[in-house]
Structure formats: structure tokens, C-alpha cells
Amino acid sequence: MNPNNSNGTPAANGKYILQADKLNVHYGNFHAVRDVSINFERNKITALIGPSGCGKSTVLRSLNRMNDLVDTARIDGHVRFYGKNLYDPDVDAAEVRRRIGMVFQKPNPFPKSIYDNIAWGVRVNGVRSNMDDIVEQALRGAALWDEVKDKLKQSGLSLSGGQQQRLCIARAIAIRPDIILMDEPASALDPIATLRIEELMTELVKDYTIVIVTHNMQQAARVSDYTAFFSVTPDRTGYLEEFGQTNQIFTSPQSQITEDYITGRFG
Amino acid sequence: MASQGLDGGRPLNEVFTGRATRSLRRARIVDRFATGLMWAAALMLVAVLFAVIASLLIAGIPAFSPEFLFTPGTFTNPGIGPQIWCTFYVLFLTLLIVVPIGTGAAVYMSEYARPGKLTNIIRFSTESLASVPSIVYGVFGSIVFLVMMGLGYSILSGSLTLALLNLPLMVRVAEDAIRSVPGSYREASLALAGSKWETTRKVVLPAALPGLLTAIVLTAGRIIGETAPLILTMGTTISPNAYYSLNPLSTGETLAVHIWVIKIIGLPGVPNSQAAADGSAAVLLLMVLVINIFVAYFNTRLERRLRGAAPPPRAGGSKKVGT
Numbered sequence: 001m002n003p004n005n006s007n008g009t010p011a012a013n014g015k016y017i018l019q020a021d022k023l024n025v026h027y028g029n030f031h032a033v034r035d036v037s038i039n040f041e042r043n044k045i046t047a048l049i050g051p052s053g054c055g056k057s058t059v060l061r062s063l064n065r066m067n068d069l070v071d072t073a074r075i076d077g078h079v080r081f082y083g084k085n086l087y088d089p090d091v092d093a094a095e096v097r098r099r100i101g102m103v104f105q106k107p108n109p110f111p112k113s114i115y116d117n118i119a120w121g122v123r124v125n126g127v128r129s130n131m132d133d134i135v136e137q138a139l140r141g142a143a144l145w146d147e148v149k150d151k152l153k154q155s156g157l158s159l160s161g162g163q164q165q166r167l168c169i170a171r172a173i174a175i176r177p178d179i180i181l182m183d184e185p186a187s188a189l190d191p192i193a194t195l196r197i198e199e200l201m202t203e204l205v206k207d208y209t210i211v212i213v214t215h216n217m218q219q220a221a222r223v224s225d226y227t228a229f230f231s232v233t234p235d236r237t238g239y240l241e242e243f244g245q246t247n248q249i250f251t252s253p254q255s256q257i258t259e260d261y262i263t264g265r266f267g
Numbered sequence: 268m269a270s271q272g273l274d275g276g277r278p279l280n281e282v283f284t285g286r287a288t289r290s291l292r293r294a295r296i297v298d299r300f301a302t303g304l305m306w307a308a309a310l311m312l313v314a315v316l317f318a319v320i321a322s323l324l325i326a327g328i329p330a331f332s333p334e335f336l337f338t339p340g341t342f343t344n345p346g347i348g349p350q351i352w353c354t355f356y357v358l359f360l361t362l363l364i365v366v367p368i369g370t371g372a373a374v375y376m377s378e379y380a381r382p383g384k385l386t387n388i389i390r391f392s393t394e395s396l397a398s399v400p401s402i403v404y405g406v407f408g409s410i411v412f413l414v415m416m417g418l419g420y421s422i423l424s425g426s427l428t429l430a431l432l433n434l435p436l437m438v439r440v441a442e443d444a445i446r447s448v449p450g451s452y453r454e455a456s457l458a459l460a461g462s463k464w465e466t467t468r469k470v471v472l473p474a475a476l477p478g479l480l481t482a483i484v485l486t487a488g489r490i491i492g493e494t495a496p497l498i499l500t501m502g503t504t505i506s507p508n509a510y511y512s513l514n515p516l517s518t519g520e521t522l523a524v525h526i527w528v529i530k531i532i533g534l535p536g537v538p539n540s541q542a543a544a545d546g547s548a549a550v551l552l553l554m555v556l557v558i559n560i561f562v563a564y565f566n567t568r569l570e571r572r573l574r575g576a577a578p579p580p581r582a583g584g585s586k587k588v589g590t
Contacts, residue, residue, distance in 0.1 A: 066454070069453075094462055097460045098459075102458040104454060104458075108451035108455045110470055110474075111473070111474050111574055120456075120459070120469065120470075121459030124456075125459075155572065155573060155575030157574045157575050175459060
């Protein structure tokens with residue numbers, strides 16, 4: 001194993017697949033996130049909640065190096081995936097994202113056919129054979145196969161919003177990641193489509209580890225095993241206020257701020 | 268009484284007639300007037316376009332005949348076959364240079380260049396080049412391509428000059444097209460472990476294709492219509508041995524230049540050279556129209572294939588959508 005992770009973190013015990021350790025994010029001079037440490041357990045859903053501007057999406061995007069795309073972003077601290085720090089100089093960002101996929105707030109299928117939307121990422125990762133099977137498996141995995149099996153050549157953008165989001169989930173699982181990050185995946189969807197995404201998540205978590213950012217506290221309470229509550233300092237720096245099992249956070253929060261937030265007194 | 272003010276403490280109006288107040292009526296009149304003005308402006312545009320097309324076709328089509336369209340001009344026949352050929356040839360050669368270089372520069376500017384001094388210099392240069400008069404490019408081309416490179420008056424000199432002239436336009440319009448591809452496509456591709464180049468080539472450029480075709484059409488229109496720089500670099504006659512030749516080193520004459528020559532010098536021996544000019548103008552117009560209609564048709568089909576029945580996504584939309 002990597003010598004860098006011999007500093008007491010439980011890398012080898014296998015319970016925690018991903019560990020943020022004293023994560024700090026700056027955008028230029030702006031300190032966006034301060035000292036966030038969270039252990040993400042394998043095959044569990046961890047929800048990141050908190051008021052707007054608390055840095056929960058920033059933290060999520062730091063977990064698969066999507067913040068690399070922001071020129072001014074600077075990340076300090078460690079994010080360990082199987083014990084290996086994702087920000088080590090010898091780590092390739094594309095390889096990180098192959099193992100840690102992402103689903104975005106607004107459904108963003110490519111302007112390509114349903115089939116090609118899924119095949120694209122698979123081909124990029126060097127797989128060219130059995131594509132029909134891979135596409136079918138991915139669409140079944142995202143509970144979309146029955147709705148689209150007769151129109152795989154149609155544009156992904158011709159689907160409804162909820163179907164588009166499930167197509168994006170299918171696209172993400174087609175390349176067999178270990179972790180799926182979801183950035184408010186249902187916030188642009190109606191309640192029925194939202195429910196289907198939530199049902200899908202509870203299916204997917206049997207094979208994947210899921211980290212979800214959500215504004216919707218009922219959603220966090222319904223689907224997640226663990227909840228991380230973020231808050232924000234007066235100078236707008238986000239930090240982790242409380243982390244724990246979801247039912248503990250929602251029934252007996254340790255922090256007054258958490259309690260005020262989940263009971264609707266602010267935010 | 269009822270329409271005196273909107274203060275909070277007033278009594279209920281109690282009467283509702285449904286009639287608009289005076290200020291509402293006035294607003295409605297202004298509204299109609301403004302709508303009428305906009306409508307008239309738009310109508311004028313269409314009318315001008317229609318008038319141009321109709322008058323040129325009415326004047327030009329009587330000159331059409333197989334001899335006129337497909338044979339070289341002689342002392343008795345004002346044929347423009349070689350000019351039509353030369354126009355397509357110059358168009359092809361110029362686009363062959365402009366499209367790859369222009370698209371490449373546009374990709375660099377929109378996808379790779381970081382904001383900074385160098386990028387600003389490149390952008391400023393492009394903007395400046397776009398506003399240099401075409402005759403200046405003609406003079407430049409005659410110095411560099413004709414004299415320094417020794418290409419002489421030739422189709423190649425003319426095409427190279429037109430390529431320089433049109434690169435700024437191509438870069439600018441192509442850059443706009445690439446920039447208008449939603450950032451969410453790039454994010455999606457990178458999140459699937461796509462590299463920057465794979466993202467650019469297989470996601471961004473295909474999505475920008477309709478806009479890139481528009482850039483090519485705009486450029487093509489300018490190439491077909493250009494005269495001054497071609498007169499200085501390609502000459503004003505078809506080389507006697509090159510009526511339908513592929514030799515890029517022969518002299519040439521596009522339709523636009525041909526019209527200019529007829530109007531200024533006339534066609535020796537041909538009694539009614541005005542008719543030949545009108546006919547040439549009609550052909551030129553039809554060429555531009557056909558290219559435009561063809562690309563518009565192709566673009567519509569392409570958009571439908573890329574996006575399905577749904578309208579194109581709008582950036583930043585948070586509309587609620589169902590299953």
C-alpha cells in the first residue's frame with residue numbers, strides 16, 4: 001500500500017472507502033470550506049445538508065476533483081480513496097473520476113442518442129466490446145430500460161426531466177465506479193420523479209457508495225444512512241457542524257445550530 | 268374616486284365596471300404603437316430582401332441559356348461557365364484553408380486559452396484584422412503571394428488572400444458557437460473520465476456543429492461576393508488554357524469579379540453586355556441562396572437528431588419537469 005497513508009487512518013479496515021481529512025477549499029482569496037473531515041462508509045448513503053452557501057457542493061466536488069475545473073480553486077488537506085490521497089501529484093484526475101462518478105443538479109445528457117449517451121463514457125474508458133450488453137445493464141440498473149428499450153436511437157434530450165436524470169445515472173454506473181456523487185439530483189424534478197430517483201438510490205446503494213448533496217431535508221431523512229450537517233461562519237466560510245447517523249441527526253442533534261436548522265428555524 | 272390612488276387606507280371601491288383606467292388605456296395605445304413600429308421594421312427587412320431577389324432574377328433570368336451558363340465567353344457569346352467553375356474552385360480552396368485553421372483557433376480561444384495578456388492580445392488582433400478593409404488584404408496579398416512567393420496572379424494567390432481576409436470572421440463566429448455549448452456537457456464528459464481533448468472533439472465540437480456551419484456559410488458568402496482583393500491577386504480573366512482547369516497557378520475570375528469587369532470595361536464584341544452582367548448577378552445570387560437553404564435544411568435535421576423533439580435547453584433553467 002501507499003506509504004503516505006500510514007498515519008493512523010483506518011485505510012485498511014475497508015469500512016471507510018472515502019475519507020476527507022481536514023479539507024480546506026479556497027476560491028482565490030475566498031475561504032469556501034474549512035477543516036472538513038468526514039469518513040464515508042462503503043455501501044451507505046451519506047447526505048450532505050445545510051443552508052445555501054455552506055460549501056456542501058464544494059465539498060462534494062472536491063471528492064472527485066471536479067474543482068480542478070475552476071482555475072482559482074485551491075484544495076488543502078487530504079481526500080483518501082482506499083487510503084490513497086486523491087490530491088497526490090501522481091494521481092490522474094480522469095482516473096479519479098472513473099472510480100468516483102458524478103450526477104449533476106440539472107440533468108445533462110449529451111445531445112446524442114440514448115445509446116450513445118451511455119456508450120460514450122464506456123468507450124472513453126477503453127471498452128469497445130459487448131457494448132449492447134453494457135448499455136442494457138446500465139439502463140436496467142437505472143430503472144430506465146423498460147421505458148427506452150424501443151427508442152435507444154432517439155436523442156437523450158427527447159426524454160422527460162426525470163428520465164434524463166436516470167439516463168445520467170445510467171451513464172455514470174456504466175463505467176462501474178465505486179462511488180457515485182450526486183449534487184442535488186432531484187432538485188429540478190417534480191415529486192413523482194423525485195421519488196423514483198430516491199427509490200433508485202436505495203437500489204444502487206447495494207452495489208455503490210453514494211454521497212448526495214440535498215436541500216431537501218425530508219429527502220436526506222428518507223434515503224440516507226449518515227448525515228453531515230454543514231453551517232457557515234459570518235465571513236461565509238462553510239464548515240462541518242455535525243456528522244452522525246441520519247436518525248440521530250434528525251431526532252437528537254447534538255448541536256443547537258443543527259437542531260434549529262432541521263426544525264426549520266433558520267436556513 | 269376609485270382610480271384616484273393606491274393608498275392603503277382608502278375604502279373599498281365597491282364598483283367594478285371592467286373598463287380600463289385612463290393610464291391603462293394610454294399604456295395600451297403606446298404598446299400598440301411600439302408593436303406597429305417593430306412590425307414595420309421587420310416587414311421592411313423582408314421587403315428589401317424580396318425586392319433584391321425579385322429584381323435581380325427578373326433582370327437576369329432572361330439571359331440564362333445553356334451557352335451562357337456552361338460555355339466560355341467568346342466574341343459572340345457572353346458565356347460564364349468558367350467563371351462559375353472558378354467561383355466554386357476559389358470557394359473550395361479558401362474554405363479548405365479557413366475552416367481548419369479558423370476552427371482550431373476558435374477551439375483554442377474558447378476551450379484552452381486562460382484569461383490573460385496573451386489571450387487579450389490574440390483577441391484584439393482578431394478584432395483588428397476583422398475591421399481591416401479588404402482592399403488592404405489585396406495589396407498585402409499582391410506583395411506577399413505574387414511577388415515575394417512568386418505565385419503571380421493566380422487562383423492560389425487569390426484563395427490565400429481571401430483566407431487571410433476571412434479568418435477573423437470565421438474565428439469569431441466559430442468561437443461564439445463553441446462557447447454557446449452548455450458547460451454542463453463538458454462537466455458531464457469530464458465526470459465520465461473523459462480527457463480535455465476527448466471532451467472537445469467528441470462532445471463540444473459535435474454540439475457546436477450547427478453554429479460552426481453557420482460560420483462557414485457566412486464565410487462562404489463573403490468569399491463568393493469578394494472582388495477588390497481578387498482583382499489584385501487573381502487577375503480579371505480566366506487563363507486561356509484554364510477554362511475548367513484544376514491548376515491553382517492559373518489566373519482566374521470569379522463571378523463577382525466578372526460582374527465588375529463587365530460593368531467597368533464591358534465585353535469586347537458582345538453587343539448587350541449589360542444582360543450578361545445581370546445574368547451573372549442572378550447566378551451569383553442563386554448560388555448564395557442555394558448554399559444558405561441547403562445548410563439551413565441540414566442544420567434543422569441535425570438539431571432534430573441531436574436534441575430529439577424537445578426544444579434546445581436553456582442555460583440556468585430550473586423549470587420543474589416531470590417523469
